[in-house]
Amino acid sequence: MGKTDDRRPGGATRRAFMTSALAGGAALAATGRSWAEGDPLITEIQDWNRYLGDGVDAAPYGMPSAFEADVIRRDVPWLTADPVSSVNFTPLHALDGIITPNGLCFERHHAGTALIDPADYRLMINGLVDTPLVFTMSDLKRFPRENRVYFLECAANSGMEWRGSQLNGCQFTHGMVHCVMYTGVPLRTLLQEAGVRTSGKWLLAEGADASAMTRSIPLEKALDDCLVAFAMNGEALRPEQGYPVRLCVPGWEGNMWVKWLRRLEVGDKPWAQREETSKYTDLLENGIARRHTFLMDVKSVITSPSPQAPVTHGKGPLVITGLAWSGSGTISRVDVSIDGGRNWKTARLDGPSLPKALHRFYLDIEWDGSELLLQSRAMDEKGYIQPTKDELRAARGVNSIYHNNSIQTWQVRQDGEVENVEVS
Amino acid sequence: MGKTDDRRPGGATRRAFMTSALAGGAALAATGRSWAEGDPLITEIQDWNRYLGDGVDAAPYGMPSAFEADVIRRDVPWLTADPVSSVNFTPLHALDGIITPNGLCFERHHAGTALIDPADYRLMINGLVDTPLVFTMSDLKRFPRENRVYFLECAANSGMEWRGSQLNGCQFTHGMVHCVMYTGVPLRTLLQEAGVRTSGKWLLAEGADASAMTRSIPLEKALDDCLVAFAMNGEALRPEQGYPVRLCVPGWEGNMWVKWLRRLEVGDKPWAQREETSKYTDLLENGIARRHTFLMDVKSVITSPSPQAPVTHGKGPLVITGLAWSGSGTISRVDVSIDGGRNWKTARLDGPSLPKALHRFYLDIEWDGSELLLQSRAMDEKGYIQPTKDELRAARGVNSIYHNNSIQTWQVRQDGEVENVEVS
Structure with a gap:
């Protein structure tokens, strides 16, 4: 920021003292000294200087300021009228930095939010493996863990803008993306534990919610950087993000990051499930649909x-x-x-x-x-x-x-x- | 993780199929097939597979799972009985990764939590400067911003353990630390805007709460990596963390990270305020008190x-x-x-x-x-x-x-x- 006046922020709103400097600033608020713009927020003692503020010991889990009540996930009624299969959007316009607070991470669900007691959680690995396995939460937390910051973007993010500008706000045009630090076990570790047979080329990931969301993932990606994650931004996954366990498929479309993960099946070809045929394929002008368009481009x-x-x-x-x-x-x-x-x-x-x-x-x-x-x-x-x-x-x-x-x-x-x- | 059985997590709790593998896994939950341990959580359809889960469209700002109700900030009654000047502790034992969720960041306050409407917020710079200035929130948000992940540790963290082990939990022994991504304006930028005189060697940071927390900071540090921050983990600061603006003094004791920041005064020597004389000094065996022990060591x-x-x-x-x-x-x-x-x-x-x-x-x-x-x-x-x-x-x-x-x-x-x- 340069030193010339016309480049100074607050060139219009900046408040300068009438006097060049003020000694004994500690007594400032009590002096009643007159300012260039006579701002009582500077010259007068405010309530928050005078009175004890509300304590927060009663808030064991803290929440944002009431002045930030507009910074919330929102939906688009005409787009997401069905509560069974709905989506809400991250308020990107009001955020900064690269970490999304857990409470503001957009989420898309296909059969509501499954509520699963971690004590009842099971993850099965079956199919073309040497030893089919089932893991409890306790089992998963005994494997070596990793921490990685990843964006998660719905493949349909900005989809309403294909034919022309429609939605008036980046929360709605681009808000199906968030970015948190995940903690979990490399998927590779669990697959190696079961022992993938040489005939295994693809993995089916299945969710435990009532939609039983299922997606095919090439084994090469599964053995690369995928995580079986149980924490986001340090704490347990949020319920709507797949608590207690979700799959992370870094850089690939969000629908593949199966929530409430319950089963991983190793197979020799992709499965052609509903969410990779009737959905999440890209119909071109010539009537051909691109499929397996997993990567989220720049x-x-x-x-x-x-x-x-x-x-x-x-x-x-x-x-x-x-x-x-x-x-x-x-x-x-x-x-x-x-x-x-x-x-x-x-x-x-x-x-x-x-x-x-x-x-x-x-x-x-x-x-x-x-x-x-x-x-x-x-x-x-x-x-x-x-x-x-x-x-x-x-x-x-x-x-x-x-x-x-x-x-x-x-x-x-x-x-x-x-x-x-x-x-x- | 090795492939020998005795190094496998779940060696005791792992569940193996009676049959070596199961084809057609999609029908798994309905088969009623008998497992090695006959776990109905695998063999039977669960409620969360069968019924629509609770929707989350009604939660514009999301919260953790009810199963995580114990993962909260806690205080120590005999240590923090006074709500005026109190502290609570981050549940480190239940977290992973390096980011602390905003709702779980420990906080220490000296006169409760000041509630300040951002529209009423003012930040003054005075003292040994060419042009004393006052900034509004809008002014601050017109300067170039930076994003940095920093830990914030109270100088008294682990203090109760000096004389012997006392508190039975790392939440209480070490929980006065948290780590988030801050967004703010370099303090250097604002001081350069006001023009620090060559006689200026120290900075006094003053809070707007009723305790008017004040700490002296060497100008060298102020011009190095300090931030005037307005966001943490992407969203606005939480009320108990100084909303709308706090000072970040990276690597230095938490008490200096003045919350509800209202004034920065440039002077030629440290001020010897209450919180840097009767508090936040270290009394040695010989009766001498170390002061200006700002750095938080490894x-x-x-x-x-x-x-x-x-x-x-x-x-x-x-x-x-x-x-x-x-x-x-x-x-x-x-x-x-x-x-x-x-x-x-x-x-x-x-x-x-x-x-x-x-x-x-x-x-x-x-x-x-x-x-x-x-x-x-x-x-x-x-x-x-x-x-x-x-x-x-x-x-x-x-x-x-x-x-x-x-x-x-x-x-x-x-x-x-x-x-x-x-x-x-």
Whole structure:
């Protein structure tokens, strides 16, 4: 941040003393000294300085401030009217950093949330193995564990935007993603324990909820970086995230991260279950459906400003921030455009850069108050670059709702309000 | 994990099929096939397979499972009877990884929890500066931001253990530490904005709560890595953690991380406020008190097994895990002893290694069922090694309650119960 006045945040709102400096600041609030703008929040003692605040010893598990009551998961009534099979969205517009708090992680369920007492939990491994096995929670917690930060993105994230801009907020257009630190046992360890036969090429993961969610996973991926996880951000998985045990399939579509995991079957070919045939396949223009499109490609979105996070402070310094991620590894670079993709500036990545995790980026600009067309474009360590919507449609048509990783545009109006728009 | 039977977790509890493998696993739960141990949790359809689970659309901000109701912050009644100035403890024994969920972060307050509307928030910088300034929340959010994962440890953490083992649980002996990702503006940026005069050598940070917590910080540290933070683990600070703004003083004692931050005064010498004279100084045997002992030295503790996390599965594979941290940077190595410090094995560090953050370690052993005396000993990147209790007492006596970073011992009995003990 430069030292010239016009680059200083608060150029309009910053409050300067009438006098150049004040000695004996400890007596400040009691002096009643007159300020440039006579702000009583500075000159007067406030209630929170005067009176004992509410204790928190009565809150053994703490909650956010009442002033943050709007920072919640939300659903889209016309999209998710059925409580049996529904989804809610992470409030990305109100968050920062790369860790999603557990209480705000979006979740998609197909038969409600199964409530399972960990004492009753069992995980079976069967099929093409030397020794079929069943593990209890206690068994699982005796194997060596790992901790990894991973994003989890629903394949349908941004799906409603394929044919045109629809949902006015990044919570709804991009909020089917979250990022936490998982703790669990490598899936490889458990499969090696059972002994996979040489004929084994695929794995079926099955959930214990009433939908019995089942997905086929290539054995190569299962033996690579998958985790059988029991903790997120340090504590036990949340019920809606598969408590007590879920599968982590890093970088791959969220539907494969089977929740309430109860069974792993080793087979010699994929199974063609409902959720990998009628769902989670991508219908192309020529009538052919792509299947086994597991990888979540490189993607990014600007989270602020965005329709739910308008610019309220007028022109001058403006923090543009967003998230980028790639199922292929780390993010190597994010570019940001303020003119709808004609000119680009490289954004600043800030925070740990972890493979298959969210990355946070910033572009700190001086806003002149004119209309902006904000876009972000991510590149990953493999060199893959996020496509435009036109490029995506040219390659895949508009029949699919899955795997839309195209560039999102937000229009910032002169009054600071923000809209979801498209540019060509 | 080896392939020999006696090293397999679940050697005692593992359930094997009577038949070598089962084809057509999808029909598994309905077959009623008889298992080696005839476990109905495998052979019978459970309620959570049969009925729609409770939906979570009604939980816009999610909470942990009811089965995790014991994983909470706790206080120690005889230690913290006064609600005005109290403390609660992170349940370290029940957590994994390195991120602490916001709802479980320990907190210490001196005048309750101040409740401040962000719209009414002001931060003043005054003293030896060119231009005294006042910032609103909106102002702060216009400066370039950073994201950093840091541990925060109260200087009094483990303080009750100076004279001998007292508290039976790592939640109570070591639970005044937590670790989250902070988002905020570098303090340096704000001080540069005000323009620190060459005579400025120290900074006074003052809180807006009724205790008006005030601490002196060397300007060198203030200009190094301190943050004026407004988010933790992605969301706004929790009320008891200083909402809407707290100071982060990475690696230094928690009391300096002033909550509800309202004022920063630049001066030419430290202030000698109450919380840095009558408190947060270390009385030595010779009657001299060490002061300005800001740095939190290298430290570690085994979190499981521990008195609140006994061994319930009998002999065989056992995961020993714990946390290590250092105010000087990263942890380079953790050794674990199972015989009270006579022999040591190097533990496995797992998860990101970030400076001034918690590090997670594991030692996966085969427990023969005999009594153990568990200890962990951390080393940091500067080469500093965690001392024994005897070494700490020889250097500092037993008058202080602050900065006890000595090695903790847990006795694991043959029945799996765990006690806080001392060994010489």
